[in-house]
Every structure is written in structure tokens, then in C-alpha cells.
Amino acid sequence: MITESTQINVGAVSNFPQDLGSCVKINGKQIAVFNLPTEQKWYAVQNFNPQNQRMVLSRGLTGDADGEPIVICPLHKHRYSLVTGECLTDSAYSLETFPIKEVDGELLIEA
Numbered sequence: 001m002i003t004e005s006t007q008i009n010v011g012a013v014s015n016f017p018q019d020l021g022s023c024v025k026i027n028g029k030q031i032a033v034f035n036l037p038t039e040q041k042w043y044a045v046q047n048f049n050p051q052n053q054r055m056v057l058s059r060g061l062t063g064d065a066d067g068e069p070i071v072i073c074p075l076h077k078h079r080y081s082l083v084t085g086e087c088l089t090d091s092a093y094s095l096e097t098f099p100i101k102e103v104d105g106e107l108l109i110e111a
Helices: none
Strands: 006-012 020-027 030-035 041-048 061-065 068-072 080-081 098-105 108-111
Touching: 020 080, 030 068, 030 108, 041 068, 041 098
Parallel strands: none
Antiparallel strands: 006 108, 020 030, 030 041, 061 068, 068 080, 098 108
């Protein structure tokens, strides 16, 4: 099955805090957005944590695990790769990731 995706402008990059998560809603999906300025990169993953069934990942802590950028669930401390969506503490779980980029001071997510 082929699904069509579209780049959605979610706002000015200045609206998103550095080193913290934010949440945007696109087509009924909550997406956690992270700005990691030390890497000069943006990441977008589903906000829904499949392990505890809560929309909390945008409130998680960011960091790295052996050089891989991660988000840590604020409730139970499960760690997820922001690059692949893989859960680093339990391989039975993973997150959907979304392509994200900055263009002319605006943030675009492909969803």
C-alpha cells in the first residue's frame, strides 16, 4: 500500500525551545518535536509511548546513548532513539519517526 505524505509547516523555529520537546498535532497524530542545538538537528517522533500508553514523550528528557540522540520517557525512564525510534530498553517497542527540516526559519514535518 502506498500512502501519500505531505510536508506540513508547523511554525517558526523560534516557537520551539532548545533541548526540550514540544508537541504538535498533524492529521490527528500527536508528534513530539525536539530541537537539539548541540547537534544542530531536529527530530520528530510519535508522542504516544507504546509501553505505558500515554502521550508523554514530548515531555521527556533528551540525551544520548553511545552518541545516539535519545528521548527518555518521563514516567518510566524507557529510552528511545530519536533517529530510528527503536526502544533501547525493550526491543519489543518502537516509535514512528517523521522527517523534519528547517526551511527559511520555518519547521516542516512530513506526515
